[in-house]
Structure formats: C-alpha cells, structure tokens
Amino acid sequence: MSSNADTQARLAVVIPMYDEERGAERCVRRVTEVLADQLPSARLFVVNDGSRDATRPILQRLVAEGVPFTFVDLERNAGYGGALRAGGDRADRDGFTFALFMDSDLTNDPALIPSFWDVLSSGRYDVVKASRYVRGGGMLGVPAWRQWYTIVGNRIASLLFGMGIRDCTNGFRAVRLATLRGAELHERGFPSILEELLELKRRGARATELPYVLTSRNDGESKFSYSPRVLWAYLKYALAAAATRPRRTS
Numbered sequence: 583m584s585s586n587a588d589t590q591a592r593l594a595v596v597i598p599m600y601d602e603e604r605g606a607e608r609c610v611r612r613v614t615e616v617l618a619d620q621l622p623s624a625r626l627f628v629v630n631d632g633s634r635d636a637t638r639p640i641l642q643r644l645v646a647e648g649v650p651f652t653f654v655d656l657e658r659n660a661g662y663g664g665a666l667r668a669g670g671d672r673a674d675r676d677g678f679t680f681a682l683f684m685d686s687d688l689t690n691d692p693a694l695i696p697s698f699w700d701v702l703s704s705g706r707y708d709v710v711k712a713s714r715y716v717r718g719g720g721m722l723g724v725p726a727w728r729q730w731y732t733i734v735g736n737r738i739a740s741l742l743f744g745m746g747i748r749d750c751t752n753g754f755r756a757v758r759l760a761t762l763r764g765a766e767l768h769e770r771g772f773p774s775i776l777e778e779l780l781e782l783k784r785r786g787a788r789a790t791e792l793p794y795v796l797t798s799r800n801d802g803e804s805k806f807s808y809s810p811r812v813l814w815a816y817l818k819y820a821l822a823a824a825a826t827r828p829r830r831t832s
Contacts, residue, residue: 594673661770718793
C-alpha cells in the first residue's frame with residue numbers, strides 16, 4: 583500500500599445489473615459521459631448478473647454501438663456480491679488500481695465519481711466510503727422507518743468496526759483492488775458489503791468517507807429486506823470486526 587500519490591493509478595467503475603432493462607442504457611450512458619468528460623483514463627465495467635429480461639441484449643447493443651465500457655456477462659445469477667467480485671476481478675486483471683462500486687439505478691450519483699478519484703489518487707487511502715452520516719450527507723425521499731433502521735444499524739456497526747467509518751453498510755464505495763486480492767469472500771447478497779469491510783480491516787486498510795445524499799429509487803421500490811435473518815447477516819460481520827485486530831502493514 584502506497585503512502586504517496588498514486589500517479590499511475592487507474593480507476594474502474596463497476597456496476598452490477600440484474601433485470602435492469604428499464605434503466606440499463608440510461609445508466610451506462612450517464613456514467614460513460616461523466617468519465618469521458620472528467621476522467622478519461624477511467625473505465626466502466628458493467629456486470630450482467632444472469633438477467634432474465636432484456637438487460638443483456640441492451641448492453642450488447644451498446645457495445646456494438648461503440649459506447650466505451652467493458653461488458654462482463656455472467657450466464658448464471660451470482661448475486662449482488664458475486665457480481666461485484668466478478669467485476670472487480672476483471673478490472674484487477676485488466677490492470678486497474680481501484681474499483682468504485684455503485685448501483686445501476688443512479689441513486690448513487692455519477693457526478694461524485696471525480697470526488698472519489700480526488701481522494702483515491704492521493705495514495706493515502708485503500709477504501710473510500712460514500713457516507714450519509716457526515717456533514718453534507720443525508721437521505722432524500724427515503725421513508726422515515728428505513729432511515730431509522732439504517733441510522734441505528736450504522737451507529738452500531740461503526741462502533742464495532744472501529745475504522746472511523748460512519749456509513750458501514752453503504753455499497754457506494756471504492757477499494758484498492760490489491761488490498762482484496764486473494765480474499766475468500768462468499769456472500770451473494772447485500773451483506774457482502776460488510777464481509778468485504780471485515781476483510782479490509784483484517785488487512786489493515788486505511789479508510790475515509792466523503793459526503794453523499796442518497797435518493798430513493800425512481801420506481802419507489804427497494805431491493806433490501808429488513809427481516810431478522812438479513813439483519814443478522816450484517817450484524818455477524820460487525821461482531822467479528824470488533825474482535826479483529828488489523829495486520830500491521832509497512
């Protein structure tokens with residue numbers, strides 16, 4: 583892990599898609615426009631996670647049209663976690679230094695990509711989390727009961743992880759790919775975010791946050807469940823993090 587500016591570093595933006603035919607093209611065009619305008623050395627990687635609708639042919643058409651992105655096509659659904667790992671592994675093989683993971687519904691604003699890069703390229707950090715709970719962050723259009731769950735859950739997770747991160751469950755984050763290289767991660771769903779964070783803590787990753795305002799999905803739906811089983815799937819990683827001592831790094 584470098585402590586100096588990463589002057590030769592390269593950024594990959596990794597987006598998983600599963601049955602996102604309504605927004606797939608809009609997402610790809612919006613992100614590639616931001617990259618072309620502000621970060622021409624960066625590259626978008628779109629992972630089709632075994633979609634059953636028209637997501638695959640839409641992405642294939644965009645490739646044929648010459649839209650600048652890398653298409654990672656999974657024949658079988660690998661889940662949120664598996665799709666992100668597939669995209670990150672491909673970016674790592676292609677020589678990219680960092681992967682910025684974001685959702686396809688544009689609730690993660692592509693306009694923030696350059697802000698991530700400003701922090702990453704300093705060489706000071708291995709993981710950067712977008713945060714709803716720092717000055718300038720927040721939530722818009724999110725039901726109050728969902729806000730309550732995430733606020734309380736993240737306060738608990740932040741204390742247990744002890745990495746200085748307030749928004750542990752946020753999937754809008756960037757990671758130095760070498761920091762996770764060779765990690766055995768298995769979660770398919772959204773708890774993969776905390777499984778990943780636990781591994782980053784074990785490896786002594788240096789973390790920081792930048793402010794982010796979450797907006798609700800355009801269709802008013804959330805793909806997240808708040809069942810006791812799902813909540814435990816998150817909590818178990820936070821509890822493990824409390825008992826984890828980071829490895830010393832040079």
